[in-house]
Amino acid sequence: MACIDCNKKIGYEQATHSKEILGVELCERHTRIIKKVILEHNTAVETIQLYYALKQAGANPMLEWWDGSKSVDIAISRVKLNIEIDMGHELITHEQAIQDLEEAMHSFKNGFTTIKIPHLVVKYYLNDTVTNILGIIQGLKANLKVI
Ligand SMILES: [Zn+2]
Numbered sequence: 570m571a572c573i574d575c576n577k578k579i580g581y582e583q584a585t586h587s588k589e590i591l592g593v594e595l596c597e598r599h600t601r602i603i604k605k606v607i608l609e610h611n612t613a614v615e616t617i618q619l620y621y622a623l624k625q626a627g628a629n630p631m632l633e634w635w636d637g638s639k640s641v642d643i644a645i646s647r648v649k650l651n652i653e654i655d656m657g658h659e660l661i662t663h664e665q666a667i668q669d670l671e672e673a674m675h676s677f678k679n680g681f682t683t684i685k686i687p688h689l690v691v692k693y694y695l696n697d698t699v700t701n702i703l704g705i706i707q708g709l710k711a712n713l714k715v716i
Contacts, residue, residue, distance in 0.1 A: 570584040570594060571594075572594065572595050572596035572599055573593050573594055573595060573599075573621050573625070574595055574596070574599040574621070574624075575596060575598075575599060577596045577598075579594065579595075579596050579597075583595075583596065583597060583600070586600070587599075587600045590604075590614075591603055591604070591607075591614060591617050592614040592615070592617055592618040593617060593618055593621050603617060606632060606633055609633070610633045610640050612632070612633060612642065613642075613654050613656060613688055615654050615688040615691040615692055616632070616642045616643060616654045616691075617632075618691060618692075618695060619643060619652070619654065619686075619691045619695070619698065619699070620632045620643050622695055622696075622698075622699045623643065623645075623699060623702060626699050626703060628645055628702065628703060628706060629645065629646075629647060630643045630644065630645055630652075631643065631644045631645075631646060634646070634651075636651070636676075636681075638675075639672075641653065641683075642654050645702075645706055647710075648682075648706050648709035648710055648713060649679075649680050649681045649682060649709070650681070650682050650683075650684070650702075650705065650706060650709055651676060651681055651682070651683040651684070652683075652684055652686060652702065653683060653684070653685045653686070654685075654686055654687075654688050654691060655685045655686060655687045655688060656688050657687050657688065657689075682705075682709060684702075684705065686698060
C-alpha cells in the first residue's frame with residue numbers, strides 16, 4: 570500500500586485509518602495535511618476523493634482554491650474550471666438561489682466555468698465523474714485556443 574499523494578509506502582493500519590476518515594489511502598503526513606484542510610474549510614470527503622482521482626488522472630487540480638472571495642472546492646486553473654461538490658442536504662431557499670445566480674454571473678464575467686456535482690454522484694460514480702470532467706477540461710481547452 571502506498572500514499573495516493575506522495576507514493577510513500579504505508580502500513581495496513583495507516584491505510585485503513587485514512588481510508589475510513591478521508592476516503593483515500595494517505596501517509597501520516599498527508600492525512601494530517603488533509604485533516605487540516607477539512608477543519609479549515611469544512612471540506613467533504615467526496616471532495617477529497619474527487620481531488621485525488623483528478624490528480625491521478627493528470628488534471629492538476631487544486632484543493633480549496635481561494636478565488637478572491639470564496640474557497641472553491643476544486644479548481645483546474647489552467648482552463649479556469651471551478652468544481653463545487655453539492656452536499657444537497659438543505660432545501661434551497663430563494664435567497665440561496667439568487668446568491669448562486671449572482672456567483673455564477675461573477676465567475677462567468679471573470680472567465681470561469683463553474684460546475685456543481687452532487688456528492689452522491691462522486692460517491693457512487695467516481696470514475697464516470699472523472700471521465701466527464703476530463704471531457705469538460707478538453708472542451709474548455711479547445712475553446713480557449715479558439716479565442
Ligand atoms: Zn503522503
